Amino acid sequence: MPNYIFKLSDKVTRKSVSYHNRFGIKIAADLYLPKDFDESKKHAAVIIGAPYGGVKEQGSGIYAQNMAERGFVALAFDPSYNGYSGGEPRHLSSPDLFVEDFSAAVDYVGTRPFVYRNQIGAIGMCGSGGFAISAAQVDRRIKAIATISMYDISRAQSNGFKDSFTEEDRNTVLDAIAEQRYAEFEGNPPALTERGAPIGFDDNTDPIGREFGEFYSTPRGYHPNSITQFTVTSSMSFMNFPLLTYIKSISPRPILFIMGEHAHSRYFSEDAYELAAEPKELYIVPNAGHVDLYDKTDVIPFDKLEAFFTENLK
Numbered sequence: 448m449p450n451y452i453f454k455l456s457d458k459v460t461r462k463s464v465s466y467h468n469r470f471g472i473k474i475a476a477d478l479y480l481p482k483d484f485d486e487s488k489k490h491a492a493v494i495i496g497a498p499y500g501g502v503k504e505q506g507s508g509i510y511a512q513n514m515a516e517r518g519f520v521a522l523a524f525d526p527s528y529n530g531y532s533g534g535e536p537r538h539l540s541s542p543d544l545f546v547e548d549f550s551a552a553v554d555y556v557g558t559r560p561f562v563y564r565n566q567i568g569a570i571g572m573c574g575s576g577g578f579a580i581s582a583a584q585v586d587r588r589i590k591a592i593a594t595i596s597m598y599d600i601s602r603a604q605s606n607g608f609k610d611s612f613t614e615e616d617r618n619t620v621l622d623a624i625a626e627q628r629y630a631e632f633e634g635n636p637p638a639l640t641e642r643g644a645p646i647g648f649d650d651n652t653d654p655i656g657r658e659f660g661e662f663y664s665t666p667r668g669y670h671p672n673s674i675t676q677f678t679v680t681s682s683m684s685f686m687n688f689p690l691l692t693y694i695k696s697i698s699p700r701p702i703l704f705i706m707g708e709h710a711h712s713r714y715f716s717e718d719a720y721e722l723a724a725e726p727k728e729l730y731i732v733p734n735a736g737h738v739d740l741y742d743k744t745d746v747i748p749f750d751k752l753e754a755f756f757t758e759n760l761k
Contacts, residue, residue, distance in 0.1 A: 449531070451504045452668050452742065458482050459515040468527060468551035470544065475531035476524035476552065477503050479515035484561075491566035491760040492520035492559075494552040498741060499540075499574025499600055500643055500675035502530035505668055506572055506741035510595075510752075513744065514570075517753045520562055524552050530672045536637045538674065540681040542581070542601055542688045545574075549582035553589060566590065566760040570752070572741065573712075574600045576704075577690045580719065583700065584693040591759035593703040593752055596737045597716045604685035608655075609714060617686070624683050631680065640682075643675035655711050662738045691719060698724035703755050705748060707735030728755075 455461055462478045484490075493514050497507040503523040511521035527544045528534035549569055557564045568591040571579030576597030583589040606612050627638055644663030645656045652660065662668035663675050702723050706716040708731050720729045732740065732748055739746050 449504050450670060451508060452670065453509050453512070456512050456516060459512055460484070461512070464522075464555070466551065466555045468544075468547050468554075470527070470547065472527045472544075473533035474524055474527065474548060474551055474555075475503070475533075476522050476555070477508060477511065479508075479511045479521040479523070481515055481518055486561045488561065489563045489566075490518070490520050490561055491568070491756065492522065492556040492562045493568045493570060493756055493760075494549065494556060495521060495523045495570045496545075496549060496552075496572060496575030496579055497523070497526065497530075498572045498596075499598060500663070500673060500677070501572070501741075502670055502672045504530075504670050505673060507570075507575075509742055509744065510570055510572070510747075513747075513749045514752065514756075517749070519756065520556060520559070522552055522556050524548060525672070536678060538639060538677050539637075540600075540677045541684045542578075542690055543684070545578045546581045546690070549575075549579055549589070550586045553586060557588060563760075564588065568592065568756050568760050570595060572596060573737075574598045576715075577601065577719075580694055580697070580702065581690040583697050583702075584691075587700075589700070591701050591703075591756055592697065593705060593755060594716065594719070595705050595747075596707060596710055596712055596740045597704060597719060598712055599690055599715050599719065601685045601688060601690045602715070604682050605689075620682065621686065624680055627679050638679045639674075639676040640679055641676070658711070658736060658738050662741060668742060691722060694719065694722050695724040699726065701726040701728070701755070701759050703728050703730060703751075705730045705732065705740065705751070707732050707737055707739055709735065710737040710740075712737045 576594030
């Protein structure tokens with residue numbers, strides 16, 4: 448049985464659902480509805496993507512539940528090859544696949560008889576922030592987008608954190624991936640990256656790793672499907688395919704960038720905000736870090752999200 452890191456609200460109902468994306472992969476998702484939901488009427492919907500390495504029983508479920516409490520149809524899903532979604536080998540990631548998962552979620556909610564097809568929005572947390580934006584660039588059914596503690600995974604993989612990679616660094620990574628591809632082609636099991644959220648961290652642990660570890664590697668956010676590792680060879684695709692090339696084309700649909708004041712990832716949201724065309728907004732949560740916005744419901748600006756989607760999904 449899935450173990451959720453949060454208690455189900457008595458104001459909503461949650462239903463496990465599944466559907467297939469265009470690659471034929473079965474996607475596992477949770478549909479959240481207000482408790483006294485009237486299926487004879489149509490409603491606005493919001494789809495929520497998990498942080499890179501996360502699953503629907505964690506932060507994206509918290510967001511879906513809170514949006515359902517505010518009257519929205521809300522869907523949280525596991526990415527392809529991860530969580531309870533299908534796909535082999537496990538823990539593979541890909542920019543095209545993870546962007547497609549947002550469009551597949553739109554396919555699902557947009558075919559529910561109680562959802563207005565022209566009133567569908569998306570929330571992307573951490574890495575899903577970049578995937579949600581990338582999906583909206585080509586999927587005009589997504590009418591409004593909010594990102595939470597956004598990461599641009601393609602940029603991070605290609606350039607290193609805060610664009611620290613040299614060309615030599617990048618080539619070293621690519622050469623290692625090439626050798627791993629040979630090994631796996633010859634029958635070796637897929638190699639996984641190191642955990643993004645270390646276990647057994649202490650004061651000497653890298654601060655960013657510790658921040659992730661305090662969530663994913665403790666009872667606060669632990670889920671067995673969320674190992675914060677991906678196949679090593681997945682990085683090659685991200686290093687070749689940028690996510691935000693056509694961000695300006697989202698206009699006149701609005702984008703809301705939400706980030707913590709002290710988030711190590713601020714530069715991703717700030718730079719994407721500069722690249723985007725109007726209407727756009729950069730909303731800074733005082734005294735919050737990156738991971739604070741995953742699960743701290745007293746910090747997450749749900750009223751802001753409710754106002755944003757109420758205004759723009761009508």
